Amino acid sequence: MSGNIMIGNYFPAKSNIHNMNPISKIICTILFLLMTIFSFNIEVSGILVLLVMILIMNTSIPLTVYYYILKKLRYIIIIFFVLSSLITFSLIAGLTVGINVVLIILIVSILTLTTPPTEIVYGLEKVLYPLQKCNIKTNTLALNISMALRFIPILIDESDKILKSEASYGVDYHLNIKNKIKAIKTMIKPAIKRTLKKQKEISKSMEVRLFSIYKSRTNYRINKWGFFDTYLIIVHIAILIIIIMRGVIT
């Protein structure tokens, strides 16, 4: 109903990133997450910001969509910034962590905005395939990760509905800080409860359509591997190596 664009929602468009193979997109996302782990200073974060901006330009998705996602998750970013500043007694360190959190949100958003959920499951299954040697059920794991991503917009939607309902009873989130705290405090438990209820309904809906993780499934999309897939993975690996080497040298 709200029509909001959220992390976890697919945004159809024609772009280089949209046309990429889901396997290469997931590998690039994992490589980028590794880069954020190894980025200990603000210069490296700056390089990652540049990389993310280039990727965003290649998605053909309006910048307002990304801005809206960051706006919705701004409190998480602020919490990470404040906590890391307090723990390290350094504003620069806090800022680095804050920037890294923003970058993680953006890179996951790029993945989910440019890849339909079924393709994410397909990509995860293929990427996690080597884990089957360790007796891990990768198709279940892939489905669980994909469903977790899918439930972020549902959780945010339910939270929005509850905040609106509270507003109709005089507890308006937008009015003042006292109302904000009261609204969020009252919202958390019912939002999770309603999201879990929706999860059960979605599971039943999948069952009715004869979905089963124990049966082999085919993929109706033809996922070709192109030059851009290889090129982007090489770029990510190169940047990761540079970041690690820089960390080792300094």
Next chain:
Amino acid sequence: MEIRLNKISYIANKKTQLQKTILKDITALIKNNQITVFLGPNGSGKTTLASIISLLNNIDSGNITYDNIKINNKIDKINLNILKPKIGFIYQNSCDQFFCNTVKEEIEFALDNLNYHTKDKAKRIKDSLKLVGLNPSYLDKDPLKLSNGEQKLLSIAITLSYNPEVIILDEPTLELDNHNQNKLIKLIKLMKLRYNKTIIVFTKDSNFAHQIADYIYILNNGSIIVKGLKYKIFKNEKLLKENNLTMPDLIKFSYLVETEKSVKIEYRDDINDLMKDIYRHVR
């Protein structure tokens, strides 16, 4: 309370590829102590307009005047605080309204936060449930575990508990069986006649609109197509068809008798009155 809508517009997903104008230049007058019905098919913008009038959504242009208080596209905290306790909104999907663990807590939340002062809160809560036909045994139940019909009745009880001047109902008959629909019609008429409430109903059910409306606005594709008294609107078969609406059954009967048999029978709200007219003609 009288409400004036002046050229209201609302756009969803602004500045994105999914941008869509939901409401365009809506102008309407909702008179005090009257039942105004906004009738429209699916996707006409009824729910969006309902949430705007109940101050849950901001407008993009235009303004709304509630008696002497004007609200435009800027967030006016002072006036919102004054108006919120005076407006009650009953959701289309009742379960969207609930967030407490028990029915009692749901009603208490509204009474506490809208500063509704009462000497006996517990009695007020029980009376609200009684008004909609729910007994006190519902007080300790989880609202999300009630049936759809019970949830709808509960959402009406919560709204009535803090005695708002304006009651806005969005598709109120959606989850109700015939018995509860008839009860709701009687309750709406009681609210208007005995308690002088201003009632606004958003629906696509022509039969329901016919039974309660004093004044009708037909909404389609985000605009007001036509407005008027109910008989004038419901007799216009072509207009209803163009807007994917059906003629109410009682009106249709009288209309067909007049057009196909050239016998003029009065247009009635109640089937008993219609039967008396037919009996008089037959005699």
